[in-house]
Amino acid sequence: MSDVLITTGDLRFVGRLEREQAPQTCRYFEAQLPYTTKFIHSRWSGEGCWVPMGDEAMPFGFENATSYPAPGQMIFYPGGYSETEILLAYGGVSFASKLGQLAGNHFLTIVEGLEQLPVLGKRTLWQGAQELLIESLV
Known part of the structure; x- marks a missing residue:
């Protein structure tokens, strides 16, 4: 079942x-959809695009967690x-921050x-931040 459409440029x-x-x-x-922000290239994690969210507290903890x-x-x-964030792997990722x-x-x-x-x-990576829209398909 498909739930969301993710658009960034074309x-x-x-x-x-x-x-x-x-x-x-x-x-x-x-509950955040439609979600609009920008992807930037990951700093420590490898081939990933991420959305830094600062110190925003989340109402959930760890579930189905992975570093890879x-x-x-x-x-x-x-x-x-580390700061709250979302990351999309486009290649090899070892999820990390400056703290490890x-x-x-x-x-x-x-x-x-x-x-x-x-x-x-x-x-x-080469052109900088990319506009991002994630919206519901249902």
């Missing part, structure tokens, strides 16, 4: 929320040791458009 991705594995994270994120999201997996770090290894909740998986992920990653 790139379109369809994603599935991982409601069974990360129910609290998904409920929180769905696969390409097309989006994780949500609810804060604690982190784990984020895998809450969304891209199910259509995976072949465009390297384009998104390269644009974000």
